[in-house]
Amino acid sequence: MQQTRLDTARIRAVHRVIDPMFLDTPLYRCEALEPELGCTVSIKLETANPVRSFKARGTELVASRLVDHGPQAAVCASAGNLGQALAWSGRGRDLDVTVVASRSATAAKLDRIRALDARLELVDGDHETARERAAAIARRDGIRLVEDSLDIETCEGAATIGLELVEAAPPFDAVLIALGGGALATGVGHVVKALAPGVEVICVQPRGAPAMTRSWHQRRVVTTDSTHTIADGVAGRRPIPAVLNDLLLVADDAVLVHEASITAAMRVLLDQAGLIVEPSAALGIAAILEDRDRFAGRHIVTIVCGSNVDMDAYHRWVGTAPVHGS
Structure with a gap:
């Protein structure tokens, strides 16, 4: 693999710096999702910590x-x-x-x-x-x-998720990663390609915030004038050139999903996995919903990267009635 800005040895070393409460997050097969999605799905849950995200x-x-x-x-x-x-x-x-x-x-x-x-x-x-x-x-x-994604610490911190994934068993075929500024995608992607190169790294972004995905496909920075998505955590307009260069080295594909697929994925995660997630965290499931044939019969890992969500908005998006007093 060509060299990214990241270093696998440094990534291994940072475990002693990060508070253990943010490490070794749950990774489990969620069989309840599988009849609807048509593939084996494992969830890497990055929300059970004091800040409810991987950051x-x-x-x-x-x-x-x-x-x-x-x-x-x-x-x-x-x-x-x-x-x-x-x-x-x-x-x-x-x-x-x-x-x-x-x-x-x-x-x-x-x-x-x-x-x-x-x-x-x-x-x-x-x-x-x-x-x-x-x-x-x-x-x-x-x-x-x-600066998230530009600062190497943000990428190599996120990359520790990749270490935990590749060291887990059983092996998996692809990992679906929410794509915004790129720290999560380049960090996890770097480790996966270094240690498990046969695993497909697929980045997922909303159609209403497509700058990084368009940049990946055109192999140059593409900016947009505005964003229109409920997934605020990935709603950037101006990709960082150094981060794009890393992404070009580690991502096998970058796909865009519709807003309706994001809300449908949030609903599936609530109904079948008991998880309340923010829109960005549902992007991986949204990608499967939009292209079941691509993932059929494969073992897919998706990173549930955050659960900081306004509950009134969540109820509107997912179509659930709020509990009295919420």
């Missing part, structure tokens, strides 16, 4: 290195999950954390960032506007700018 695997590395070698403060732009994770990792190490987010971000995610004692700044516009503001704050205050 702390990366922010644990960022925060630990800041304590040792950097300013005692950091800022990031986030749709919600990275911000929570950085706030959690920073609070445990007495770091000053600022999170910049769009005013339209999921309210539940913003509330949890505040609860973790981070400074929260809201901006008009989308995630790209938040990225610009976070960079300006870092320059002004001389603090660490944490």
Whole structure:
């Protein structure tokens, strides 16, 4: 395999830095999903932790290195999950954390960032506007700018998921990975291609936020003017060139799915697996729903990457009645 920015030896070493509560997450075959999907499905569950997503695997590395070698403060732009994770990792190490987010971000995610004692700044516009503001704050205050997917710690932290996958038994045929900025896809993809090269790495993105997928297919950065998807965690418009270069080396395919498939996948995960997930976490199941023939008879792993979701919106999307008082 050609060289990505990631290093497998470093990825193995970071297990001692990441808080164990974020490691060795459940991986299990979910037979209840299989009659509807037509394939063997295993779930890697990245939501049973204090920040309800995989993001702390990366922010644990960022925060630990800041304590040792950097300013005692950091800022990031986030749709919600990275911000929570950085706030959690920073609070445990007495770091000053600022999170910049769009005013339209999921309210539940913003509330949890505040609860973790981070400074929260809201901006008009989308995630790209938040990225610009976070960079300006870092320059002004001389603090660490944490850029998801560009910063190698975020990719190599996510890559520890890949280690746990390839070391598990039985073997699997393909892994379906939500694609946004690319940290999860490049991290897991790097490890899978290095240690289990026969496994197909398939990235999944909403049709309403297709920039990285279009970039992968055209082998150059393709930007979009806007995004239109409920999957806010993967709704970027401007791929990072270095991350795209890594993705081109490790991904076998990148596919787009409809919004209706995302909500259908969320409903399937609730009904058949008992899991309440955010839209980004349902992208893998959505891909199977849209192309059952491709996956028929194969063993597929999907990474359920987050469960930070506004419950009122969730009930609208999934078509369930909210419990009184929720």
